[in-house]
Amino acid sequence: MGGNKLTIAILGLGEAGSHFANDLVGPRLVAFGVNVVGHDPAPKHTLLPSVRLAANNADAVRGADIILSVNLSAVAELVAAEVLPALQPGQIYAEMNTASPDTKRAVAAIVEQAGAMAVDVAIMAPVPPKGILSPFLVSGPGAVLFAEKLRPLGVDITVLSDEMGEAATRKLLRSIVYKGMAAVIGEAVEASRAFGLEDYIREQIRSIIGDNDALIDRFLEGSKTHALRRSHELEAVVSMLTACAVEPVMSRATLTSLENLILQNQLS
Incomplete structure (x- = not known):
């Protein structure tokens, strides 16, 4: 030193x-x-x-x-x-x-x-x-x-x-969008597979995020691989929003989605 x-x-x-x-x-x-x-x-x-x-x-x-x-x-x-x-x-x-x-x-x-x-x-x-x-x-x-x-x-x-806390605030606000989007895409693709319509739903997702099928796969695999770490991130989001009297409806749902992925990972 x-x-x-x-x-x-x-x-x-x-x-x-x-x-x-x-x-x-x-x-x-x-x-x-x-x-x-x-x-x-x-x-x-x-x-x-x-x-x-x-x-x-x-x-x-x-x-x-x-x-x-x-x-x-x-x-x-x-x-x-x-x-x-x-x-x-x-x-x-x-x-x-x-x-x-x-x-x-x-x-x-x-x-x-x-x-x-x-x-x-x-x-x-x-x-x-x-x-x-x-x-x-x-x-x-x-x-x-x-x-x-x-x-x-x-x-x-x-x-x-x-x-202190300003950098964390910005990251967690962004996480609401990125992790929430990943959860929605994961649920949509899982549902589309149940109906045999994965190609259709991927086309709908690409119309929103751009013609980038690899990005869809990154959302899917990233959520699965890093579910535990991302669940801690969403816990921090929920804590931050609750502290400022914002109801974290979507963030709680995203957290639940990640907790389900953690359970699936443990069972696989």
């Missing part, structure tokens, strides 16, 4: 976290000499040898310039509280989970007790295939410094404001 080369701690080495870790130490960015240390209680993804594994989250954040919290929104506050005793003034704590604005603000309130600067990061595209080059929307007290440190690596960052 404080040297010329960045040290980045990654808390959570699932699909997103492992991609970020490997990209930061991989061939394209090797000239920058980024040091990466990470922790995951149950790592499942292959990591490059230069990614150092820490014994726990607190050990991972010690001496780090930037901390990327990429685990689950359900544990975002617990992880922040776990690492609080090890945080130092000036560290940047980036909360990257798809969580409600209130959760982002709660995380900030925890890490700021140690003088760390919180950043609300919204990942605006699927992490594979771009990895660390996926587009990020950021807000919060540490947003500008976060961008200054990572943009030289080629990271795509749009700074919104110094308000």
